[in-house]
Amino acid sequence: MAKKSAIVKTAREVKALQLEEEIAKEQIDFANEEIERLDKFIQSQGEIIKEDKEKLEIASKKVEEINESISQELADIEKEKEEVYTSKQNLVSKVDKKILTFYERIKRWAGNTTVVPVKKQACYGCFMKINDKVYSAVIKQEEIVTCPHCGRILYKEKEQEAQA
Template structure:
């Protein structure tokens, strides 16, 4: 194989290998992000509960203030009632006292209800804290696990980059530019094999001239349909030594003949289809 072509085939294989790690890295990062996301959701819920506890406690404190006020009012009423003589005034004061007591009861009920709510919310908070701790532990474990996988990937990538650098130092600059230009759109299929006279990038059949050029691989040949760089998977040695072998052994010649026949037949078939 032409040395530049051979270098491009190797370079393309290295680039493909390097890129193959990206989905793995993305999958690991996605897993970590998902875990962090679930922890954030729990923390947000915790803040919501804390806020409602604060609101309830402020409510309780306000009710306590109202109870104190009500107590003062009741004291005044009872002080006043002892000095009253007129029946009507006594009755009115008694009604006031009864109403005041009812109000106190209602305020005390409010406190009891709100205190119970605080208790429930504090229990929820405790449960949530446990969940957050658990999730944080899981995250740490995941980070440890993935750190080693990421390290392995990094090491493998480093090794591949080393090989790539060595290759880039040898490769012809023009050839490299040509490859990079194709790689821009073809990504990891910039250099593809030709199999059964078809380009393995666009899967179109190449003409006999291109086929022959690719098989002999004396220069860099591109697919006439898509422009990808083609290389032959047929062992170059077989082709170059073919005439020599053919002279020496008839068996090999027969094989070669059969192959040629098949190709010719296929060409005929395909031209019919066209």
């Protein structure tokens, strides 16, 4: 009985071991599948990262190009500004000091509208109609004429400008 029961016990143990082995094999299979799945995932992520890097590089190049053209434009504007300033200084030096003082005095309050055109016999600074006498003086262009209403310097608009 003792012997028999010993054999039975061994057989049970063997079965238990086989079951354990099977479970272990299944776990290994599952782990392998998981590894394979993760490998594929890593690979696809790598491709996405690569694509994104390429896109980023292209975008960076574009930004660089835009920056370059902007700094070129800024340099051009700066140069133009200097040229305008120089020509302004030249003109100022040629203008009569009295006239310049007169102009500067109006400019203090009128700013960019110190000198304005006359259109349809109206001052384009204050938009008031000017009388015939002042208007004819503006047309003659023999002397500096100011608007009797606001005091801005008036000039007759050229025909081409009027059409434009």
